[in-house]
Each structure stands twice: as C-alpha cells, then as structure tokens.
Amino acid sequence: MKPAPTLLSPAFLHPAGQALPEPLLALRKQRGAALVDMPMPTRKTENWKYSSKYLKLTDEMATSLPTTGKTGSALAVPGYKVVFINGVVMPEASEYPDLDNIRIQRFGDLSDAEASDLVERLDSTLDAKAVQFAGLNTARFEDGLVIRLKPDAALDQPLFIIHEVTADASGSAFPRIFVDAGRNSQLTLVEEYISSGEEAVFVNSVTEFTLAEGANITNIRLSMGGENVQHIGATGVTQQRSSRFESHCVGFGGPLRRHDLRVRLEGKGAECKLNGVVVTQDTQHYDNHTTIEHVAPNCDSEETYRNIAADKSHAVFNGRIHIHPDAQKSNANMSNKNLLLSTGAEIDTKPELEIYADDVKCAHGATIGQLNEESLFYLVSRGIGRREANVLLTMAFINELVTQIPVEAVRDTVQARLSQFFDQAFQEV
Amino acid sequence: MTTANKEVNELIKREYEHGFVTDIEVDTFEPGLSEDVITRLSEIKKEPQFMLEWRLKAYRRWLEMEEPDWAHLGYDRIDYNSVSYYSAPKRKEDMPQSLDEVDPELLKTYEKLGIPLHEHAKLAGVAVDAVFDSVSVATTFKEPLAKAGVIFCSISEAVRDYPELVQKYLGTVVPHTDNFFAGLNAAVFSDGTFVYVPKGVRCPMELSTYFRINAANTGQFERTLIIADEGSYVSYLEGCTAPMRDENQLHAAVVELVALDNAEIKYSTVQNWYPGDENGKGGIYNFVTKRAACIGKNSKVSWTQVETGSAITWKYPSCILRGEGSVGEFYSVALTHNHQQADTGTKMIHLGKNTTSTIISKGISAGKSSNVYRGLVKFGPRAEGARNFTECDSLLIGDQCGAHTFPYIESLNKSAIVEHEATTSKVSDEQMFLCRQRGIDMERAVSMIVNGFCKDVFKELPMEFAVEAGKLLEVSLEGSVG
Numbered sequence: 001m002k003p004a005p006t007l008l009s010p011a012f013l014h015p016a017g018q019a020l021p022e023p024l025l026a027l028r029k030q031r032g033a034a035l036v037d038m039p040m041p042t043r044k045t046e047n048w049k050y051s052s053k054y055l056k057l058t059d060e061m062a063t064s065l066p067t068t069g070k071t072g073s074a075l076a077v078p079g080y081k082v083v084f085i086n087g088v089v090m091p092e093a094s095e096y097p098d099l100d101n102i103r104i105q106r107f108g109d110l111s112d113a114e115a116s117d118l119v120e121r122l123d124s125t126l127d128a129k130a131v132q133f134a135g136l137n138t139a140r141f142e143d144g145l146v147i148r149l150k151p152d153a154a155l156d157q158p159l160f161i162i163h164e165v166t167a168d169a170s171g172s173a174f175p176r177i178f179v180d181a182g183r184n185s186q187l188t189l190v191e192e193y194i195s196s197g198e199e200a201v202f203v204n205s206v207t208e209f210t211l212a213e214g215a216n217i218t219n220i221r222l223s224m225g226g227e228n229v230q231h232i233g234a235t236g237v238t239q240q241r242s243s244r245f246e247s248h249c250v251g252f253g254g255p256l257r258r259h260d261l262r263v264r265l266e267g268k269g270a271e272c273k274l275n276g277v278v279v280t281q282d283t284q285h286y287d288n289h290t291t292i293e294h295v296a297p298n299c300d301s302e303e304t305y306r307n308i309a310a311d312k313s314h315a316v317f318n319g320r321i322h323i324h325p326d327a328q329k330s331n332a333n334m335s336n337k338n339l340l341l342s343t344g345a346e347i348d349t350k351p352e353l354e355i356y357a358d359d360v361k362c363a364h365g366a367t368i369g370q371l372n373e374e375s376l377f378y379l380v381s382r383g384i385g386r387r388e389a390n391v392l393l394t395m396a397f398i399n400e401l402v403t404q405i406p407v408e409a410v411r412d413t414v415q416a417r418l419s420q421f422f423d424q425a426f427q428e429v
Numbered sequence: 430m431t432t433a434n435k436e437v438n439e440l441i442k443r444e445y446e447h448g449f450v451t452d453i454e455v456d457t458f459e460p461g462l463s464e465d466v467i468t469r470l471s472e473i474k475k476e477p478q479f480m481l482e483w484r485l486k487a488y489r490r491w492l493e494m495e496e497p498d499w500a501h502l503g504y505d506r507i508d509y510n511s512v513s514y515y516s517a518p519k520r521k522e523d524m525p526q527s528l529d530e531v532d533p534e535l536l537k538t539y540e541k542l543g544i545p546l547h548e549h550a551k552l553a554g555v556a557v558d559a560v561f562d563s564v565s566v567a568t569t570f571k572e573p574l575a576k577a578g579v580i581f582c583s584i585s586e587a588v589r590d591y592p593e594l595v596q597k598y599l600g601t602v603v604p605h606t607d608n609f610f611a612g613l614n615a616a617v618f619s620d621g622t623f624v625y626v627p628k629g630v631r632c633p634m635e636l637s638t639y640f641r642i643n644a645a646n647t648g649q650f651e652r653t654l655i656i657a658d659e660g661s662y663v664s665y666l667e668g669c670t671a672p673m674r675d676e677n678q679l680h681a682a683v684v685e686l687v688a689l690d691n692a693e694i695k696y697s698t699v700q701n702w703y704p705g706d707e708n709g710k711g712g713i714y715n716f717v718t719k720r721a722a723c724i725g726k727n728s729k730v731s732w733t734q735v736e737t738g739s740a741i742t743w744k745y746p747s748c749i750l751r752g753e754g755s756v757g758e759f760y761s762v763a764l765t766h767n768h769q770q771a772d773t774g775t776k777m778i779h780l781g782k783n784t785t786s787t788i789i790s791k792g793i794s795a796g797k798s799s800n801v802y803r804g805l806v807k808f809g810p811r812a813e814g815a816r817n818f819t820e821c822d823s824l825l826i827g828d829q830c831g832a833h834t835f836p837y838i839e840s841l842n843k844s845a846i847v848e849h850e851a852t853t854s855k856v857s858d859e860q861m862f863l864c865r866q867r868g869i870d871m872e873r874a875v876s877m878i879v880n881g882f883c884k885d886v887f888k889e890l891p892m893e894f895a896v897e898a899g900k901l902l903e904v905s906l907e908g909s910v911g
Binding site for chain 2 (some may be wrong): 046341342347354363364
C-alpha cells in the first residue's frame with residue numbers, strides 16, 4: 001500500500017506584502033488555494049528522483065524575509081541594474097530607465113489595467129504540473145519586475161538583476177520577473193542570485209519570457225548563493241516565429257539547487273541555444289532540468305551542458321527534447337558531458353528524446369568520465385605540474401561554454417569564481 | 430509522396446501468419462486467482478512442499494503490490510481475476526516419454542510453425558523445448574545433451590528431479606518482491622525451461638524454447654532458469670507466437686540467468702506474439718522480467734532480441750555485473766507497427782571492478798505505434814575502471830508514430846566511463862530515390878534500408894535466427910513507407 005504523501009506545510013501558504021494591485025492579489029490567493037494539497041516530491045516523483053532528499057523545508061523557513069538590507073553583489077555592473085532584496089525590488093539601489101518603448105516596472109507600480117493584463121500572462125510559459133514549485137512563487141510573490149519591450153525596441157546595455165537574500169534569520173524569498181518582448185525587440189538580461197547571512201533560507205524564483213516574432217533575447221543566469229540557501233528556480237520561455245533565445249546558466253552548488261528551464265518553440269523558424277555549466281564540491285548539490293518543446297515546424301535547438309562534481313557532491317542533469325506531431329523539419333541537438341573528480345561524488349544524467357514527427361534530425365549524446373590520462377601525461381611530460389595540468393584540463397572542459405558568455409563582466413566573475421573552485425578541488429593532488 | 434503512400438497502403442495488409450488456433454482437448458482452470466488456485470496448480474504439477482510455500486509467499490506479497498504505471502504505455506487496467514492461470518493439453522496418462530507419444534495435433538502445430546520437434550530436426554542441430562500454453566510438451570535431444578552433462582528440461586521436471594539446484598538459484602536473480610509482474614509470475618508460473626551447464630562444458634548444440642499461447646482467455650506465465658557453471662558456455666534461443674484473437678491476452682514471464690566464473694551465456698529472442706489487428710484490437714500484453722547475474726569473474730552474458738510482436742511490450746533484459754571483469758551486452762531491434770506499443774531497453778548495473786557493457790538498440794516505429802527505449806546504466810562506488818558504451822537509434826516510418834528515448838545514467842565512481850549517444854531519423858527521400866532509381870522496388874528498398882539500420886544487431890544472432898529475424902522484419906514492415 002502507498003503511504004499517504006507528505007504535503008507542503010500550510011505554513012508556506014501565507015503570503016506577506018499587500019502593496020500590490022488588486023488583480024495580482026487575487027491571482028496570488030487563487031494559486032495559494034490550489035496548493036493546499038500539493039504533495040512534496042519524493043524519490044518516487046520522477047522529476048525529483050535524485051534531488052528530493054536534499055529538499056528540507058522547515059516551518060521556520062516559511063515566513064517571508066524582511067525587505068530591507070544592503071547588496072553585496074559580486075558583479076561590477078557595466079549596465080542598468082535592478083536590485084531585489086528578499087524578493088522585493090529596491091528602487092533606491094537600482095538604476096534603470098523607464099522609456100516609452102521599454103517599460104520596466106515594479107509589480108507594485110502597475111495600474112489595475114496593467115496588472116489585469118499581466119495576470120493573464122503570468123505562468124503561461126510554465127506547465128504547473130511539471131514545475132511544481134512555480135505555482136508556489138505565484139502564490140507568494142510580494143513584488144516583481146515586469147519588462148515590456150515594444151516592437152523594434154532594443155535596450156542599449158545589458159540589464160542586470162541582482163537577487164539577494166539576506167539570511168540573518170530563517171525565512172524565504174520569492175523573486176519574480178516577467179519579460180514581454182515585442183516584435184523584433186532585443187534585450188540582454190543578466191540574473192545573479194547571491195546571499196548574505198548564515199541562517200537557513202529558501203529561495204523560490206520564477207523568470208518568464210514571451211518572445212514575439214523576431215525578438216532576440218539573451219539570458220545569463222548565475223546561481224552563486226551560499227551554503228545556507230536552498231534554491232528552486234524556474235525559467236519559462238515561449239517563442240514565436242523566427243525569434244531567438246539564448247541562455248547561459250552558470251551554477252555553483254549548494255545544499256539544494258534546482259533549476260527548471262522550459263522553452264516552447266511555438267512559431268516557425270524559432271531558434272534557441274541553451275548553454276549550462278555546473279560545478280559542485282564538498283557535499284553540494286545541483287540539479288538542472290531542461291525541456292525544449294518543438295511545437296512548430298522548422299525550428300532549431302541546440303543545448304550544451306557540462307557538469308563537474310568533486311568531493312562528495314552530487315550533480316544531476318535531465319534534458320528533454322519533445323518534438324510535437326506537426327513539428328516537421330525540426331533540428332535538435334543536445335550534448336551533456338560530465339566530469340567526476342572523486343569517487344565519493346555522484347553524477348546522474350538523463351537525456352531524453354520524445355519524438356512524434358518523422359522528418360526530424362535529433363541527436364543527443366551524454367558522457368560521464370574522468371580527465372583523460374593521456375592528456376594529463378602529455379602536459380606533465382612537458383614540465384607542467386600535475387596539479388596545474390589537472391586545473392588546465394578541467395578548465396578546458398568548461399571553458400568552451402564560459403567564453404561564449406556575451407558579457408565580459410559576467411565572464412570575469414565566473415572565471416574568478418571557477419579558479420577559486422579549482423584551488424579547492426585540486427588541493428591535494 | 431502521395432503516390433507512394435497509395436502503393437504502401439495496398440502492401441500493408443499483410444496478415445499475421447501464425448494466427449491459427451489448434452483444436453485440441455485442454456484442461457483449463459476457471460478464470461480467477463486465489464491461494465486455492467495456486468495450491469491446485471502446485472498439486473497438478475506434483476511439486477515438493479517448498480515450491481508451494483514459495484508460490485504462496487509470492488502471492489501474498491503480490492496482493493500488496495501496485496501495478497507500475499511509469500512506462501510510456503496506454504492500456505486499460507487488466508482484471509487479473511478474469512484470466513485463467515492454467516491451461517494444458519489433456520493427456521490420458523503421465524508425461525509422454527518420447528516424441529511418439531506426444532499428441533499428433535500438437536506436433537502438427539509445431540510443424541506449421543516451422544519448429545523442428547521431429548527427428549528430422551537432427552539436421553537443424555537445435556535442441557528444442559516446446560511450451561504449449563501452460564506446459565512443456567516436448568523436449569528434444571535430451572540424450573546427447575545428458576552425455577555432455579547438460580541438463581535441459583522443463584522447469585516442472587527440474588523442480589522434481591533437481592530440487593537442490595532449483596532451490597539454490599530460483600528467485601536469486603529476480604526475487605518475487607522485485608516487481609508486480611515478477612511477483613505474479615512467481616505465484617502462478619506454470620512451466621518454462623531449465624538449463625544447467627556443468628563446469629567447463631561447452632554446450633554441444635544450440636538450445637531453444639518455443640512458446641505458444643493457444644487457448645483463449647488464458648495467461649501464460651513461464652519461468653526460465655539458466656545456470657552456467659564455471660568455464661561453461663551455452664547459447665539459448667527463444668521464440669514465441671500466439672493465435673489471433675480479439676481480446677488481449679497476458680504474458681508475464683521471468684527469465685533468470687546465472688553466470689559463474691568465466692562462464693558465458695548467449696540469450697537470443699525472436700518475439701513474435703500476435704500484435705493485434707490494424708485497429709489495435711487484440712494482441713498479447715507482454716510484461717517480461719529478464720535479468721542476468723554475472724556473479725563470477727570474467728563471466729559474460731549477451732542478450733540479443735528482435736521484438737516484432739505483442740500489442741504491448743514491457744521488457745528490460747538486464748545484467749548485474751558483480752564479478753570482476755564481467756561483461757554484459759544488449760543488442761536489440763524493436764519494431765512497432767499499427768497500434769503496437771513497446772517500452773523496452775536494458776539495465777546494466779556495474780558493481781564489480783573493470784566490468785564492461787555494450788548497448789546497441791535500434792527502434793523502428795511505423796503506423797500509429799509508439800516505441801520507447803528506456804535504459805539504465807549505473808556504476809556503483811566499487812566499479813573501478815568500468816566502461817559502458819550505449820548507442821540507441823530510432824527510425825521513424827510515417828508521421829503518426831512516436832519514437833522516444835529515456836536513458837538513465839548514474840555514476841558513483843570517478844574512474845568509470847560511460848558514453849551514450851542517440852539519434853532519430855527517418856528513411857529519407859534521398860535514400861529511397863537512390864534505390865528506386867536503380868530499379869529496386871519500394872518494398873525491397875525499405876527492407877534494404879531497414880536491414881542496414883539493424884545490421885549491428887542481426888550479426889549477433891545465431892545464423893538460423895538471423896534469417897528468421899530478417900524475414901520477420903520484412904513481413905512486419907511491408908510497404909509501410911509514407
């Protein structure tokens with residue numbers, strides 16, 4: 001007999017912050033009501049199979065964190081910036097334009113009519129059944145940012161969004177972003193998740209993009225929270241005709257890190273490119289779940305993820321390509337390579353193909369292994385120290401993806417953080 | 430390709446050629462399952478007490494289990510109480526002592542199927558154990574095999590004649606608690622094949638079992654146990670057919686292989702159960718648990734399967750690579766047509782040092798069918814230097830079918846290396862054009878392309894099976910280009 005499932009604690013269903021337009025408050029309430037019976041994922045929940053054991057939510061973590069504080073972002077910001085602290089936008093710390101053709105607004109500043117329009121679109125890119133925790137964000141967000149690009153609008157510099165949690169007490173934060181990109185508009189959005197403080201906290205974030213015909217969006221996502229932060233994040237994307245979405249996700253492990261990235265190619269000729277790098281050490285965890293749905297014909301997708309797990313850490317990758325019945329002439333490629341640096345560590349990967357159309361070209365490849373002994377020997381025989389050779393080869397394993405990050409400041413931050421990781425991972429070699 | 434489509438549709442209407450029913454007197458249990466039924470079954474088979482207890486234990490546990498629903502399959506729930514759990518050809522006295530005593534109707538059935546039970550089978554050089562509905566009806570070439578020391582008999586005989594071997598190994602690879610269908614099988618298995626190859630013996634001929642479901646409304650639950658002792662070698666073939674019936678019939682088999690030090694088992698299957706008609710009516714529900722334990726050092730198990738039949742296939746032949754340096758191989762061609770659904774693949778569990786495995790899976794879907802590869806490759810923390818190579822390719826024929834790949838890869842050892850690749854494609858217009866331009870007709874061209882696609886697997890099959898498999902594929906695919 002099946003034991004009764006553990007449900008999400010009711011303590012998590014009390015949103016704080018009432019300074020929102022009425023339609024958003026109503027939406028929040030409605031989503032909250034739908035979560036009353038939400039079962040917590042277990043080992044038997046297929047999309048949480050490898051990660052449910054890391055999810056440890058206590059009632060102390062249910063209350064929303066206070067919405068004041070300072071930011072300690074690692075990024076030197078060369079563009080516009082919006083700072084969220086504990087899920088709420090801090091206007092005084094932020095610097096961003098609000099132009100006629102590019103509106104960047106806090107949820108709290110929306111008129112009722114604008115809020116009603118947003119309510120229609122929120123959650124439209126994420127399937128509530130597949131991404132269980134996205135609904136919790138909608139039931140709990142206290143603030144959020146909506147970015148609307150009118151046709152042909154292009155922001156002249158990248159927009160940085162710093163999500164910081166201040167963990168001076170136990171609690172949770174629910175940052176939310178919605179990007180509505182009009183026809184042929186362009187934007188580079190950088191999201192950085194960081195933390196300060198030592199108490200156990202829970203971050204549940206959702207970012208959504210809707211791309212109209214010909215829109216071109218680049219999203220860079222850095223997950224750099226501390227050892228006290230359990231983070232479940234989701235990114236949802238829908239793409240119309242000939243639009244292009246590029247994503248670079250860089251993740252450093254933590255007690256629980258989960259990112260669901262879902263892209264739906266809904267218009268002919270849409271194209272997406274998803275890159276991901278994950279490194280974990282000590283007893284850290286990181287889990288990436290990606291889904292690319294080819295709904296319309298003639299779309300291209302290209303996905304490359306690399307994981308490195310050291311010490312006793314655990315990295316998970318699950319990539320799914322789903323070709324719908326009418327999506328003829330689809331091209332989909334997925335590659336996932338993993339490096340296991342220690343026998344105490346674990347890597348689980350599941351590259352899935354689900355195909356209902358015949359005239360398609362789909363391929364996926366996955367490998368798990370260690371550094372190539374011959375390459376190591378080659379370097380060592382030329383006078384390079386063993387440790388340095390290890391670092392070189394490991395760096396080479398992911399550098400291909402790191403160098404593709406289109407914003408230099410982000411690249412530098414990532415490389416600095418990676419060398420820190422290598423210093424620790426190859427200490428005793 | 431509309432003109433092609435038309436030709437194709439005309440060609441598609443090829444029927445299942447093993448769909449006849451043998452009219453024979455049978456003893457069949459009333460439908461239903463209870464401890465009583467199991468006790469009666471055990472009595473009829475004159476089993477020792479330990480077997481009955483084992484069955485009842487499995488049955489009680491099975492009652493608490495839930496039918497799995499994770500597979501990518503759609504079918505109505507099975508009512509396990511509407512199935513009859515035993516059906517056997519009626520016989521006047523005990524087991525027939527030689528082929529001459531076997532009911533001639535039965536022999537005719539096997540002749541029709543092309544299975545060499547009679548003496549002319551000597552030419553074929555294959556020893557056959559024929560299983561008709563619930564019981565084994567004949568086993569050939571017992572004597573020459575006995576001379577070599579090989580035990581090849583029905584599992585019912587083995588339970589009576591070699592209880593110590595059966596007790597030692599039965600359920601050690603697939604315990605009755607393993608899964609829902611294996612639990613059901615442990616409770617009600619009616620017959621099957623038992624093979625024991627003693628130390629250092631290379632089995633002098635191919636062993637083969639032919640399974641035939643005949644009676645209506647019955648399930649078939651056979652159990653196969655093969656033990657290869659140190660340094661031995663055996664090659665085993667399995668084939669299956671069933672009559673065409675409108676209702677679905679259940680087949681839930683368990684196969685256990687045990688390979689000790691330096692032993693090698695080669696297990697080949699050509700599965701051709703009735704797949705249902707073109708509207709998806711009828712056909713066999715095939716829920717099979719096959720697993721091999723490579724206990725010994727440098728032992729090797731190789732699974733080769735050609736799956737063309739069944740309305741539903743749920744089957745994952747697996748290898749547990751425990752012995753140092755042991756090797757697991759899986760070669761599969763799974764073809765689905767019309768409304769067939771297959772969810773099949775393998776599990777390679779690497780526990781020992783320097784264990785290696787290879788997986789080559791070819792899925793072909795046509796019509797409105799669904800074809801899934803689902804596999805697991807796992808390296809335990811002590812699998813130093815273990816290696817796996819996986820290649821799973823899908824071929825789609827027609828735009829209403831589905832081809833899916835769900836590979837699970839788990840590694841806990843840094844020196845283990847796994848490589849997985851998968852591709853999906855279709856029979857391309859260019860390939861067809863090239864063939865047609867050279868005067869090769871449509872049907873022949875498809876069959877050539879598909880044969881090329883499956884070549885890696887077919888070359889692993891024993892010769893006579895490879896021929897059969899090639900023909901089977903040709904029949905099943907006839908004209909399905911679109």
